[in-house]
Amino acid sequence: xxxxxxxxxxxxxxxxxxxxxxxxxxxxxxxxxxxxxxxxxxxxxxxxxxxxxxxxxxxxxxxxxxxxxxxxxxxxxxxxxxxxxxxxxxxxxxxxxxxxxxxxxxxxxxxxxxxxxxxxxxxxxxxxxxxxxxxxxxxxxxxxxxxxxxxxxxxxxxxxxxxxxxxxxxxxxxxxxxxxxxxxxxxxxxxxxxxxxxxxxxxxxxxxxxxxxxxxxxxxxxxxxxxxxxxxxxxxxxxxxxxxxxxxxxxxxxxxxxxxxxxxxxxxxxxxxxxxxxxxxxxxxxxxxxxxxxxxxxxxxxxxxxxxxxxxxxxxxxxxxxx
Amino acid sequence: xxxxxxxxxxxxxxxxxxxxxxxxxxxxxxxxxxxxxxxxxxxxxxxxxxxxxxxxxxxxxxxxxxxxxxxxxxxxxxxxxxxxxxxxxxxxxxxxxxxxxxxxxxxxxxxxxxxxxxxxxxxxxxxxxxxxxxxxxxxxxxxxxxxxxx
Ligand code: SF4
Ligand code: SF4
Ligand code: SF4
Ligand code: FES
Numbered sequence: 001x002x003x004x005x006x007x008x009x010x011x012x013x014x015x016x017x018x019x020x021x022x023x024x025x026x027x028x029x030x031x032x033x034x035x036x037x038x039x040x041x042x043x044x045x046x047x048x049x050x051x052x053x054x055x056x057x058x059x060x061x062x063x064x065x066x067x068x069x070x071x072x073x074x075x076x077x078x079x080x081x082x083x084x085x086x087x088x089x090x091x092x093x094x095x096x097x098x099x100x101x102x103x104x105x106x107x108x109x110x111x112x113x114x115x116x117x118x119x120x121x122x123x124x125x126x127x128x129x130x131x132x133x134x135x136x137x138x139x140x141x142x143x144x145x146x147x148x149x150x151x152x153x154x155x156x157x158x159x160x161x162x163x164x165x166x167x168x169x170x171x172x173x174x175x176x177x178x179x180x181x182x183x184x185x186x187x188x189x190x191x192x193x194x195x196x197x198x199x200x201x202x203x204x205x206x207x208x209x210x211x212x213x214x215x216x217x218x219x220x221x222x223x224x225x226x227x228x229x230x231x232x233x234x235x236x237x238x239x240x241x242x243x244x245x246x247x248x249x250x251x252x253x254x255x256x257x258x259x260x261x262x263x264x265x266x267x268x269x270x271x272x273x274x275x276x277x278x279x280x281x282x283x284x285x286x287x288x289x290x291x292x293x294x295x296x297x298x299x300x301x302x303x304x305x306x307x308x309x310x311x312x313x314x315x316x317x318x319x320x321x322x323x
Numbered sequence: 324x325x326x327x328x329x330x331x332x333x334x335x336x337x338x339x340x341x342x343x344x345x346x347x348x349x350x351x352x353x354x355x356x357x358x359x360x361x362x363x364x365x366x367x368x369x370x371x372x373x374x375x376x377x378x379x380x381x382x383x384x385x386x387x388x389x390x391x392x393x394x395x396x397x398x399x400x401x402x403x404x405x406x407x408x409x410x411x412x413x414x415x416x417x418x419x420x421x422x423x424x425x426x427x428x429x430x431x432x433x434x435x436x437x438x439x440x441x442x443x444x445x446x447x448x449x450x451x452x453x454x455x456x457x458x459x460x461x462x463x464x465x466x467x468x469x470x471x472x473x
């Protein structure tokens with residue numbers, strides 16, 4: 001394979017936590033295989049390549065870009081568009097780029113509220129002159145600029161055309177290596193727009209916990225209110241688990257670690273809204289028939305919107321909280 | 324379609340109504356043959372059971388411009404598939420909580436048990452819901468869903 005030209009690979013972060021970039025590093029010794037087959041041409045967390053260098057590349061110069069993070073600022077948007085132009089294959093890498101992810105929870109709020117909280121009312125802030133970040137500030141040395149902070153958080157495909165989605169917060173590294181090797185070996189790629197690096201089954205199908213057909217749940221508990229027995233399905237113990245509405249791919253890694261699935265792998269193929277699916281699933285698992293029993297059970301689901309859309313609010317049907 | 328007239332008598336809200344085939348849908352037929360007049364606000368979608376109504380249908384209705392969503396099913400104990408309406412009630416209750424968190428006014432979403440013989444109840448429910456929504460004015464959900472604000 002030595003005479004084969006190396007694949008040009010870029011990794012970029014938008015509104016991200018850094019975890020996705022670290023997950024790429026987590027390929028450990030496979031990194032040597034990656035480096036054997038690929039040149040990393042742009043990766044801000046690891047390489048000193050400037051935006052300007054990317055701008056100077058010919059269009060379509062990069063073979064694959066893994067774009068992680070949501071789009072929340074004008075800088076994120078600019079880079080998404082630039083990398084789209086420069087890349088043959090653009091992959092939305094991780095839950096944030098796929099569905100909005102954790103930063104997407106800001107769609108329960110808006111720019112004004114966020115700025116007020118962060119720069120004015122937060123307990124650790126002392127800002128008597130109400131100085132807020134501005135896109136342009138004149139100082140005697142000249143003009144200082146900052147990217148614009150948008151009102152809404154967007155998924156990558158709300159801004160540019162995306163070839164593939166590789167979900168997870170962050171994606172399971174083995175899945176990335178599989179996808180990468182498929183490209184390297186010239187395997188036929190799935191149709192454009194596919195979610196890749198996932199299984200065709202829900203988390204529960206891979207989960208080793210004991211499950212019964214009749215869940216018969218009357219109440220959900222916060223994690224600290226119950227002691228998990230370590231072997232029964234978490235939902236059956238009243239610990240809310242997104243497994244039934246979440247696509248496999250991670251190896252149920254949270255439940256393996258005795259924590260409920262939070263849904264970062266997103267919904268199954270053809271399901272446009274992960275929360276809708278989970279609401280249906282919960283309604284089937286509860287057993288109450290009278291309104292007051294049902295009210296009590298639903299009351300124990302403390303934050304349905306934040307729980308069912310923890311990784312997917314901007315990519316969900318309703319996209320954000322109403323103004 | 325764009326609703327331009329705000330909050331007045333000339334504006335008729337658009338209510339997407341998911342009616343169970345065995346009860347509420349038949350009730351709406353009965354209301355028709357009995358010449359019970361009610362507001363021309365509903366667009367009825369017949370489903371085989373209220374238990375078939377996925378929360379996704381409700382979200383899609385709002386996202387595509389409904390001013391309200393009305394669900395009609397068989398009375399408790401009367402579901403033809405025995406438990407569909409209980410499932411519907413649980414989904415609905417959860418959906419209400421979600422809708423509130425999403426900033427959707429409570430009156431835009433309603434569930435009623437209306438049997439095949441209750442044409443009169445259907446008339447009252449539709450009129451009452453229409454009045455409530457008229458007070459709220461046209462829904463802005465579609466606009467919010469479609470307009471990303473930078
Ligand atoms: S998907 Fe998760 S790990 Fe990746 S950037 Fe977003 S928050 Fe971080
Ligand atoms: S709900 Fe969670 S704990 Fe239960 S089987 Fe599914 S993944 Fe496992
Ligand atoms: S178990 Fe669920 S939350 Fe945890 S990594 Fe897998 S999909 Fe994500
Ligand atoms: S058949 Fe009418 S609600 Fe189930």
